[in-house]
Amino acid sequence: MVEETFITSVVGSFPRPRWLIEAFEAFSRGKMDKDEYEEYVNDAVKLTVKEEELAGIDVLTDGEQRRTSFVAFVGQKIPGFKVMHISEINPQGIEIMKRYKAQLTYYRPVAVGPIEDKPFTVDEASFTLSITNRRVKVTIPSPYLIMWEAWHAKYSKDYYKEPEELAEQYLKLVRNEIVRLRELGVHFVQLDEPMLGDLIEATENEPDRYRKVLQELNGQRYRGFRNELSLAKDLINETIKGIDGVRIGMHMDRWPNPDSPFYGIGYERLAPDVVDIKVKQYVLEYASPGSGDPAKFAQLLPQDREIGLGVIEVRGSRVEEPSEVVARAERLARVLDPSRIWLNPDCGFGVGMFRKYSRKIAFAKLRSMVEAAKQLRRKYS
Ligand SMILES: [Zn+2]
Numbered sequence: 001m002v003e004e005t006f007i008t009s010v011v012g013s014f015p016r017p018r019w020l021i022e023a024f025e026a027f028s029r030g031k032m033d034k035d036e037y038e039e040y041v042n043d044a045v046k047l048t049v050k051e052e053e054l055a056g057i058d059v060l061t062d063g064e065q066r067r068t069s070f071v072a073f074v075g076q077k078i079p080g081f082k083v084m085h086i087s088e089i090n091p092q093g094i095e096i097m098k099r100y101k102a103q104l105t106y107y108r109p110v111a112v113g114p115i116e117d118k119p120f121t122v123d124e125a126s127f128t129l130s131i132t133n134r135r136v137k138v139t140i141p142s143p144y145l146i147m148w149e150a151w152h153a154k155y156s157k158d159y160y161k162e163p164e165e166l167a168e169q170y171l172k173l174v175r176n177e178i179v180r181l182r183e184l185g186v187h188f189v190q191l192d193e194p195m196l197g198d199l200i201e202a203t204e205n206e207p208d209r210y211r212k213v214l215q216e217l218n219g220q221r222y223r224g225f226r227n228e229l230s231l232a233k234d235l236i237n238e239t240i241k242g243i244d245g246v247r248i249g250m251h252m253d254r255w256p257n258p259d260s261p262f263y264g265i266g267y268e269r270l271a272p273d274v275v276d277i278k279v280k281q282y283v284l285e286y287a288s289p290g291s292g293d294p295a296k297f298a299q300l301l302p303q304d305r306e307i308g309l310g311v312i313e314v315r316g317s318r319v320e321e322p323s324e325v326v327a328r329a330e331r332l333a334r335v336l337d338p339s340r341i342w343l344n345p346d347c348g349f350g351v352g353m354f355r356k357y358s359r360k361i362a363f364a365k366l367r368s369m370v371e372a373a374k375q376l377r378r379k380y381s
Contacts (some may be wrong), residue, residue, distance in 0.1 A: 266292020
């Protein structure tokens with residue numbers, strides 16, 4: 001069998017159709033019952049999966065159509081977490097985000113009790129697998145992310161004295177969930193770890209802008225650059241230790257800030273810890289200007305690892321030409337075998353339910369990426 005090269009995938013979310021958001025609002029106000037809302041959601045998933053198939057994506061997701069956001073949904077699914085609006089968590093919440101120019105999702109998961117082991121993505125995955133023959137990826141918020149996002153000094157302290165205790169408990173749930181997804185036949189489980197990528201713009205004593213927000217919003221405390229890195233590494237390695245039979249990846253964000261002295265620097269800044277994280281695939285943002293050079297990071301990687309290369313921007317309305325995507329991939333193909341390079345957009349197109357983005361443009365961008373993959377395969381075969 002010929003080895004696959006430049007496999008195409010998506011990072012996770014796809015913009016929700018307007019009718020889904022309207023249905024969600026009606027459901028939230030008690031104007032629509034659960035069964036009816038469920039039908040809307042299932043239709044949105046069918047539509048999204050079909051669009052990904054039509055675009056030619058090899059390994060697809062359900063577009064996270066069921067989730068309020070990529071992280072908040074744990075608050076709906078896992079007992080012990082609750083979804084709260086940012087202004088409810090902290091009346092100054094929106095102000096704080098503006099002050100640091102750091103946009104976080106408005107609906108947020110908060111640990112308000114002991115969290116319980118319960119399947120939280122299995123229903124989504126079963127449905128997706130039932131409507132497509134393609135390989136399926138499922139995204140899960142990573143324990144280090146959940147620690148920063150969901151531990152709150154006021155609401156969580158009675159149950160988890162320190163944020164690390166919440167992370168330790170949550171990672172056990174994630175371990176069980178990964179095994180459940182593997183048994184279902186899911187091909188790829190992606191741990192979402194945006195806060196690790198954000199660390200690129202932090203220094204030993206000064207946190208990045210997102211952590212500055214969460215320190216004030218949740219009453220968290222920055223541990224210093226080195227300690228944060230090694231904590232993230234340990235938590236993720238403990239989560240996936242010994243689990244085989246399913247491809248496990250980790251997605252990091254990189255929204256370069258032109259005001260930062262680290263603009264133009266990539267994930268290599270997080271080495272060596274980041275390459276000691278034993279995931280098979282690093283799903284990385286590299287399409288935005290200022291993200292750095294993927295070849296620099298790739299050269300640090302052990303031989304058995306892959307890069308899911310971000311080649312499509314998820315902001316703006318300009319659709320990349322396939323030739324541009326080819327050029328972005330070739331930066332990496334110079335140093336990494338094409339069987340270890342996957343192509344994906346930088347991030348999800350709709351990380352939160354209310355993020356406005358044109359489905360038409362998102363679809364056109366996926367098409368362009370798939371066309372680029374075809375050209376690359378011809379060139380490198
Ligand atoms: Zn992302």
